[in-house]
Amino acid sequence: GQQVMQIPQYQHVQEGEDFTTYCNSSTTLSNIQWYKQRPGGHPVFLIQLVKSGEVKKQKRLTFQFGEAKKNSSLHITATQTTDVGTYFCAGPSDSWGKFQFGAGTQVVVTP
Amino acid sequence: DTEVTQTPKHLVMGMTNKKSLKCEQHMGHRAMYWYKQKAKKPPELMFVYSYEKLSINESVPSRFSPECPNSSLLNLHLHALQPEDSALYLCASRPVQGGNEQFFGPGTRLTVL
Numbered sequence: 001g002q003q004v005m006q007i008p009q010y011q012h013v014q015e016g017e018d019f020t021t022y023c024n025s026s027t028t029l030s031n032i033q034w035y036k037q038r039p040g041g042h043p044v045f046l047i048q049l050v051k052s053g054e055v056k057k058q059k060r061l062t063f064q065f066g067e068a069k070k071n072s073s074l075h076i077t078a079t080q081t082t083d084v085g086t087y088f089c090a091g092p093s094d095s096w097g098k099f100q101f102g103a104g105t106q107v108v109v110t111p
Numbered sequence: 112d113t114e115v116t117q118t119p120k121h122l123v124m125g126m127t128n129k130k131s132l133k134c135e136q137h138m139g140h141r142a143m144y145w146y147k148q149k150a151k152k153p154p155e156l157m158f159v160y161s162y163e164k165l166s167i168n169e170s171v172p173s174r175f176s177p178e179c180p181n182s183s184l185l186n187l188h189l190h191a192l193q194p195e196d197s198a199l200y201l202c203a204s205r206p207v208q209g210g211n212e213q214f215f216g217p218g219t220r221l222t223v224l
Contacts, residue, residue, distance in 0.1 A: 033211055042201055042215040043154065088153055092211065095167055097142050099211070101153035 004091050006102030013079045013109050020075045021105035023089035030092055032072045033099070034063060038085040046074075046087075081109050113138060115216035117202050123222045126192060132219045134185040134202030143185045144203040144213065145177060154201055160185060161207060192223045 003026045013019050023032065031050045035043040047056055049065035049072060056063045060083075062075045076083055086104040093100040115136045124130050134143065141162050146154035159167035160179040168177075174196075176188040185202055199220055203213040 031211060033213075035213075042218050043203075043213075044215070045212045048211055086151075090213075097144075097159045097161060097205075097207075098156060098167055099213070104151075104153050106151065 004089060004100045004102045006089055006105060008105055009103055011105055011107045013083075013107060015079060015081060015109055015111050017079055018075065018077045019079060019107070020073055021087055021089075021107075023072045023074075023091075023102050025070045025091055028069050030069075032065060033090045034072075034074055035088045035090060035101075036085050037088065037104075041085070043088060076107075079107075079109050081111060083107060084109050113214070115202055115204055115214050117200075117216035117219050119219055120217065121220045121222075123224065124189065124192065125224050126194070128192075129188070129190045131189065132187040132200055132202075132221075134187075134216055135183055136204045136214065136216075137183055138204065138214065139182075139206070140204035140214070141182060141207045142205050143179060144201075144205075145185070145187050146201040146203065148199045148201055148218070158187075189221075192221075194223050197221055197223045 006023045033048045034046040037043045047063050052069050053067045054065040060077045064073045086106045088104045089102040090099045118133045143160045145157040148154045156169050157171045158177045163179045174191050178186040199218045201218045202216040205213045
């Protein structure tokens with residue numbers, strides 16, 4: 001079945017540095033979503049990518065969808081302590097309404 | 112109103128207890144979800160309701176029994192749980208038509224003793 005893999009699982013970042021988390025699917029995705037979960041919180045939707053090669057920006061966050069629509073990335077520039085949390089990608093799975101989440105990248109920021 | 116509410120926030124129960132988790136949304140979303148999340152893991156799908164009908168059951172043990180009494184409410188009835196069922200239980204909703212954004216509730220932190 002379809003698998004969504006996400007790396008790294010853990011990212012320790014110095015405040016002000018950049019980092020990237022990657023999501024790879026074993027099959028072509030019609031779309032992909034990104035969520036952020038703060039410690040002790042619940043997943044919050046960040047963005048959805050639909051088109052091949054699509055790039056979307058939200059302030060310091062840049063999201064990309066690969067040309068083959070099998071991978072995606074989230075790049076954060078000038079990391080701040082507010083960026084702490086776990087970032088998940090999610091893609092549609094084999095049944096309607098079902099989504100496969102990646103393992104998540106837990107981000108820890110050191111001041 | 113763009114939020115999903117869940118009650119209770121925390122629940123401690125014994126293995127012989129019967130309890131229920133409740134989820135509510137008033138966004139008109141006709142797809143509602145139950146997820147289970149263990150620490151440092153992604154949400155794991157349990158059930159999906161579409162137009163108040165169960166459309167996906169991810170082979171969840173029968174000690175978990177979902178119910179969707181109307182388009183705004185989703186319940187999860189718990190009976191004879193095991194300690195390994197302790198987790199964060201998340202409810203989510205999304206519109207059937209349109210985007211795939213899921214709106215998650217704050218979750219119920221369940222501990223089974």
